[in-house]
Amino acid sequence: MKFQAPRGTEDILPGKSEVWKWLEDTFRRVAERYAFAEIRTPTFEDIELFKRTAGETSDVVQKEMYDFIDKGGRHIALKPEGTAPVVRAYLENNLGGQGQITKLYYIMALYRYGRPQKGRLRELHQTGVELIGSSQPDGDAEVIELTTRFYEEIGLHDLVVTVNSIGETECRNRYREALLEFAQPILLDMKPDERAKCEKNPLRLLDTKSEDLKAKLVDAPDIREYLEADSQEHFEKVLDRLDALRVSYRVDSRLVRGLDYYTRTVFEVESSELGSQSALCGGGRYDKLIEQLGGPPTPAVGVAMGIERAILVLEALGRNPSGLTGIEAFFVCLTEDRNRFAQILQMVRKEGCKIDSDLEFRSAKSQFRQADKSGAQFAVVIGDDELTTGAAKIKNLKNGEESTVPMASISNAIRGSKQ
RNA sequence: GCGACGGUAGCUCAGUGGUAGAGCACCUGACUGUGGCUCAGGGGGUCGCGGGUUCAAUCCCCGUUCGUCGCCCCA
Numbered sequence: 001m002k003f004q005a006p007r008g009t010e011d012i013l014p015g016k017s018e019v020w021k022w023l024e025d026t027f028r029r030v031a032e033r034y035a036f037a038e039i040r041t042p043t044f045e046d047i048e049l050f051k052r053t054a055g056e057t058s059d060v061v062q063k064e065m066y067d068f069i070d071k072g073g074r075h076i077a078l079k080p081e082g083t084a085p086v087v088r089a090y091l092e093n094n095l096g097g098q099g100q101i102t103k104l105y106y107i108m109a110l111y112r113y114g115r116p117q118k119g120r121l122r123e124l125h126q127t128g129v130e131l132i133g134s135s136q137p138d139g140d141a142e143v144i145e146l147t148t149r150f151y152e153e154i155g156l157h158d159l160v161v162t163v164n165s166i167g168e169t170e171c172r173n174r175y176r177e178a179l180l181e182f183a184q185p186i187l188l189d190m191k192p193d194e195r196a197k198c199e200k201n202p203l204r205l206l207d208t209k210s211e212d213l214k215a216k217l218v219d220a221p222d223i224r225e226y227l228e229a230d231s232q233e234h235f236e237k238v239l240d241r242l243d244a245l246r247v248s249y250r251v252d253s254r255l256v257r258g259l260d261y262y263t264r265t266v267f268e269v270e271s272s273e274l275g276s277q278s279a280l281c282g283g284g285r286y287d288k289l290i291e292q293l294g295g296p297p298t299p300a301v302g303v304a305m306g307i308e309r310a311i312l313v314l315e316a317l318g319r320n321p322s323g324l325t326g327i328e329a330f331f332v333c334l335t336e337d338r339n340r341f342a343q344i345l346q347m348v349r350k351e352g353c354k355i356d357s358d359l360e361f362r363s364a365k366s367q368f369r370q371a372d373k374s375g376a377q378f379a380v381v382i383g384d385d386e387l388t389t390g391a392a393k394i395k396n397l398k399n400g401e402e403s404t405v406p407m408a409s410i411s412n413a414i415r416g417s418k419q
Numbered sequence: 420g421c422g423a424c425g426g427u428a429g430c431u432c433a434g435u436g437g438u439a440g441a442g443c444a445c446c447u448g449a450c451u452g453u454g455g456c457u458c459a460g461g462g463g464g465u466c467g468c469g470g471g472u473u474c475a476a477u478c479c480c481c482g483u484u485c486g487u488c489g490c491c492c493c494a
């Protein structure tokens with residue numbers, strides 16, 4: 001019996017885990033600069049939390065949840081998205097008392113039972129922020145700017161944000177009807193299940209990938225003509241702020257999002273490097289969600305970014321994040337006195353150096369080969385001669401120069417020349 | 420969940436109805452304590468898993484699993 005990782009999951013191995021660490025560190029740094037604080041929520045929640053919020057028409061909830069009945073008879077779901085759990089925690093812990101603004105960020109694993117593909121795993125990871133308590137367009141803009149800031153800092157330039165406003169519930173309902181009416185003839189030649197989906201949520205029509213369908217929809221009504229004055233004004237202010245911050249964006253009235261709780265501003269970033277899983281991140285305002293979960297009416301806006309997808313884009317562009325960890329020195333053992341040798345390693349490690357050595361009693365030649373491959377700048381030679389004189393030989397592997405330093409100054413010698 | 424294609428050494432892949440190969444990587448050696456180049460030698464694969472056809476299958480058939488691409492959906 002050979003075990004393998006469950007379908008749609010992956011191991012993140014050394015060589016790649018460094019990129020993950022770097023990406024997460026960068027995200028934390030950026031989010032904290034905007035005064036967001038980290039929140040961590042449980043891996044699983046009461047399934048109702050997601051049913052209540054993500055919407056009946058959303059596939060994420062309809063068919064992609066990992067759910068089970070636990071031993072106490074509770075119906076549990078592994079979280080398929082991050083916003084609902086964060087809002088649940090926000091309400092449960094009274095984070096936002098008295099009209100405060102709460103800024104939270106997260107890095108979490110999510111679970112969606114779909115057919116796996118590159119860039120679409122069953123266990124996926126997202127970073128995101130939620131800005132809760134402000135209805136001002138300034139919040140929308142700050143979240144969008146933070147998002148572009150993050151992508152800039154991981155070396156993804158020239159990404160364009162697509163933004164749209166889908167207004168409040170009422171105007172969206174009116175629009176929905178108008179669109180449905182326009183689309184009647186189109187719906188007639190669709191397959192029954194596809195048609196049912198579109199009839200239930202006509203907005204789905206808009207983000208189709210079918211060129212054919214797109215062509216039929218060129219003259220479809222435009223949602224922005226249905227926006228109520230407040231939403232329209234809000235949207236304009238967001239765009240004005242993005243202009244002022246020099247965030248490049250594209251307005252696309254066809255952009256709608258898959259989760260039902262969005263209101264007003266929605267946005268996403270795509271990359272052409274990603275094939276059919278092109279979205280790098282998605283977000284927007286969700287002013288009604290908190291009420292839906294039993295809280296006081298509280299406006300909020302947030303974004304979720306796919307970590308795997310960001311990494312795929314970096315790989316596709318051939319970016320190799322530099323400055324990743326490696327060892328500083330490789331210690332070559334040429335004495336039978338392995339205890340003394342180990343003590344020296346212990347000392348240097350206590351002093352904070354990242355070092356390695358051969359554990360297999362291999363030849364000097366082999367040890368130097370390992371030193372070379374390790375990428376370390378130095379090989380430190382400890383043999384019987386060195387033990388008697390109390391001074392190690394340090395070889396700079398880049399230029400071949402050798403010098404002799406007292407045992408006590410090995411770490412200084414390694415570090416000293418680092419800058 | 421639907422359709423198509425794929426799974427051979429650590430990696431990238433070739434190959435044939437008679438139980439397998441290359442390149443790279445790895446290990447050892449080329450005068451006793453010195454790497455990156457070169458040369459010589461070496462280890463390593465139940466050819467995804469299970470069943471069937473056959474005298475015989477890695478190669479044919481069926482099933483299954485995992486992946487890739489598209490759809491769906493989304494991050």
